[in-house]
Amino acid sequence: xxxxxxxxxxxxxxxxxxxxxxxxxxxxxxxxxxxxxxxxxxxxxxxxxxxxxxxxxxxxxxxxxxxxxxxxxxxxxxxxxxxxxxxxxxxxxxxxxxxxxxxxx
Numbered sequence: 001x002x003x004x005x006x007x008x009x010x011x012x013x014x015x016x017x018x019x020x021x022x023x024x025x026x027x028x029x030x031x032x033x034x035x036x037x038x039x040x041x042x043x044x045x046x047x048x049x050x051x052x053x054x055x056x057x058x059x060x061x062x063x064x065x066x067x068x069x070x071x072x073x074x075x076x077x078x079x080x081x082x083x084x085x086x087x088x089x090x091x092x093x094x095x096x097x098x099x100x101x102x103x104x105x
Contacts, residue, residue: 005023040062084098
């Protein structure tokens with residue numbers, strides 16, 4: 001499920017028959033015939049949600065009892081971020097650009 005129309009269309013053009021893809025928001029726009037999930041992932045988006053606690057509740061409702069929720073969250077205190085920031089300060093911006101996914105498809 002992808003809320004951004006551009007990226008939804010882009011994914012749809014590349015995935016064709018290999019994935020079910022919905023333009024909308026979790027869990028409001030999920031098709032009624034979709035079953036609960038074994039796995040839900042959020043990659044660098046959870047921190048942008050207007051109501052993260054409501055999203056966690058929605059995830060709990062839609063996960064199977066033994067399901068898993070995986071969150072990828074940025075951290076300025078993390079080792080990778082600190083190394084990338086140091087390299088950027090030393091004149092090598094590529095690692096820092098990768099942390100911020102600049103030009104990342």
